[in-house]
Amino acid sequence: MNADVRRRPPARPVTVACALYLLVLVVTAVAAPVLAPYPPDRVDLSVRLTGPSAAHWLGADELGRDQLSRMMFGARVALAASFEAVALGLAAGVPLGLLVGYLGGWWDRVAMRLADVAGSIPTLLFAFAIIAALGRGLTNAMLAISIVFALNLLRVTRGAVLVERERAYVDAARVLGLGRFRTMVGEILPNVAGPLVVQASIFLGVAQLFEAMLSFLGLGVGTGTASWGQMLDRSRTYAAEQPWLPVFPGLAVTCTVLAFNLLGDGLRDALGRAGDTGLPWGRSRRRPVIHATGGAVSRMALLTVRGLDVRFPSEDGPVAVVDGVSFDVAEGEVFGLVGESGSGKTMTALAVAGLVPAPGTIGARAVRLDGRELTGRSDAELARVRGPGIAMVFQDPWDALSPVHPVGRQIAEPLRTHAGLSRRAARERAAELLAQVGVPDARRRLDDYPFQFSGGMAQRVMIAQALACDPRLLVADEPTAALDVTVQRQVLDLLLDLRERFRTSILLISHDLGVVAEVCDRVAVMYAGQIVETAPASRLFAAPRHPYTAALLAATPRATEQVAGALRTLPGTVPEPGARPAGCRFRPRCAFAVGACAAGPVPFADGARCLRRDELVLGRE
Numbered sequence: 001m002n003a004d005v006r007r008r009p010p011a012r013p014v015t016v017a018c019a020l021y022l023l024v025l026v027v028t029a030v031a032a033p034v035l036a037p038y039p040p041d042r043v044d045l046s047v048r049l050t051g052p053s054a055a056h057w058l059g060a061d062e063l064g065r066d067q068l069s070r071m072m073f074g075a076r077v078a079l080a081a082s083f084e085a086v087a088l089g090l091a092a093g094v095p096l097g098l099l100v101g102y103l104g105g106w107w108d109r110v111a112m113r114l115a116d117v118a119g120s121i122p123t124l125l126f127a128f129a130i131i132a133a134l135g136r137g138l139t140n141a142m143l144a145i146s147i148v149f150a151l152n153l154l155r156v157t158r159g160a161v162l163v164e165r166e167r168a169y170v171d172a173a174r175v176l177g178l179g180r181f182r183t184m185v186g187e188i189l190p191n192v193a194g195p196l197v198v199q200a201s202i203f204l205g206v207a208q209l210f211e212a213m214l215s216f217l218g219l220g221v222g223t224g225t226a227s228w229g230q231m232l233d234r235s236r237t238y239a240a241e242q243p244w245l246p247v248f249p250g251l252a253v254t255c256t257v258l259a260f261n262l263l264g265d266g267l268r269d270a271l272g273r274a275g276d277t278g279l280p281w282g283r284s285r286r287r288p289v290i291h292a293t294g295g296a297v298s299r300m301a302l303l304t305v306r307g308l309d310v311r312f313p314s315e316d317g318p319v320a321v322v323d324g325v326s327f328d329v330a331e332g333e334v335f336g337l338v339g340e341s342g343s344g345k346t347m348t349a350l351a352v353a354g355l356v357p358a359p360g361t362i363g364a365r366a367v368r369l370d371g372r373e374l375t376g377r378s379d380a381e382l383a384r385v386r387g388p389g390i391a392m393v394f395q396d397p398w399d400a401l402s403p404v405h406p407v408g409r410q411i412a413e414p415l416r417t418h419a420g421l422s423r424r425a426a427r428e429r430a431a432e433l434l435a436q437v438g439v440p441d442a443r444r445r446l447d448d449y450p451f452q453f454s455g456g457m458a459q460r461v462m463i464a465q466a467l468a469c470d471p472r473l474l475v476a477d478e479p480t481a482a483l484d485v486t487v488q489r490q491v492l493d494l495l496l497d498l499r500e501r502f503r504t505s506i507l508l509i510s511h512d513l514g515v516v517a518e519v520c521d522r523v524a525v526m527y528a529g530q531i532v533e534t535a536p537a538s539r540l541f542a543a544p545r546h547p548y549t550a551a552l553l554a555a556t557p558r559a560t561e562q563v564a565g566a567l568r569t570l571p572g573t574v575p576e577p578g579a580r581p582a583g584c585r586f587r588p589r590c591a592f593a594v595g596a597c598a599a600g601p602v603p604f605a606d607g608a609r610c611l612r613r614d615e616l617v618l619g620r621e
């Protein structure tokens, strides 16, 4: 893996620009008494209603007051009001949301019904009511806005807490004897901080807009104080005489609201990309996703898994849906996982990638990919490994591809995230990948949506996306189950072909024993979360050793026929070494051919033995 692949995704330029703008605004507001060229209230009737000039860069108002100075002091009002409203909203909404989300029950029901009632009243109307009750003034106006914010933040916090409280680390905290307060504040709150930060930054923009509106209506700051809303209000009367008057305060309000909103957007994207969990902040980022349980490991394989467990909490305690699974996948090998539905195949694959859904927990003595230990890594660290190290192809391509984005963008996304490619370079590479997986007219099809592709073609798109960062291991979970037989064959051929070209190892999960017999080098059979037998494909299907494997084969007559077909023994002679058969295109190391490339597990002369259709390997077993 090259150094580029590990780089953090760069922040979007627009987010950086917004952050810079807001920084300049804060500095200007704080240093307004020093930076402003004139006192904000200095009257000079000689320059009354003049436009921008060298002495007054933004012109002067109807009393000859310097517009630039008033704008600078107005920034103080705007920011102070916004921060006041959002701080009050956070102070009331977050603890309440944390409490009702964590405690649930009638606390939750009462709080949410009250929030529903309050939420049904329009914000401005609510503000008018509070101002009518408490009197005019910026503090009262912002108090009204902060109540609305608090209700919104209560909902956001509660929603996030409902997700978090079901996670295993909360159970672990309880087991450790942490009290409710410490669990809520020390464990859950840091994990819900991400969406709250994003929401708060968006509310800062909203508060700014409300401050301007209320001041414009004369309900905010007192008439003497410089504020952008008041400047806009005054400019209405004199706009015909001096059209510049509303331009700068209007621009300031628009830019500031936009900047807060775009900053919130940027933060949401950045936080989402960093963790892939939607709630990536806080302690879970530092918590290991796969817990190491100790033990020795082989150093030979590309993927080594030892003692892998996946547990889900249940009323009777944690249930192991994957129980002490161990296997190796060699470089360039196709390793099959078979077993009945619910035996734990998908969970095994998800656990290897650290993607088991909450509240599942993963434990392993070792999960080593290409020499790198994955146990003990946080979710953010694993997210960086997934694209370049492990990629996944799922059963249903339409489910796994976003329906609202063109496929080109979906293939380019991991390239931009993991490899840090520019938009143009990622698009170029996406076109190459689409062509490599056999999508005709690839460049033109980059702008098509998934629904415009047939099943087989959509599966190819997903394979292209999975291959975008040259993964060392491709996990294919029932990649052909949703496809008809002809297309199945093409997709399997494609996977094998890609394995040959890129030496990608494949962990293939399938119900279809015929497919597994044809394409896998070795196969592990799973039953009730455990691997009961692992063997080379030919041996496993020809002479199953475990009764469950035999029963599995016997229970699927169609597959038995297919397997038998794949392993059919043909009378033949051992050809001369070096004679490469026409049909044997998968493996360079296969130097022999037998008839029409469909030999069985019968030893030939010199110990040669055809272990698979299309393949003859000398002395493999």
Ligand SMILES: Nc1ncnc2c1ncn2[C@@H]1O[C@H](COP(=O)(O)OP(=O)(O)OP(=O)(O)O)[C@@H](O)[C@H]1O
Binding pocket: 312, 321, 339, 340, 341, 342, 343, 344, 345, 346, 347, 348, 357, 358, 359
């Ligand atoms: N979110 C979850 N919470 C609790 N148990 C789960 C969850 N997801 C899966 N399981 C359980 O884990 C076990 C293994 O599921 P898994 O999806 O790995 O099976 P599988 O062998 O891949 O089956 P299939 O071939 O039908 O996909 C099943 O008993 C399933 O019910």
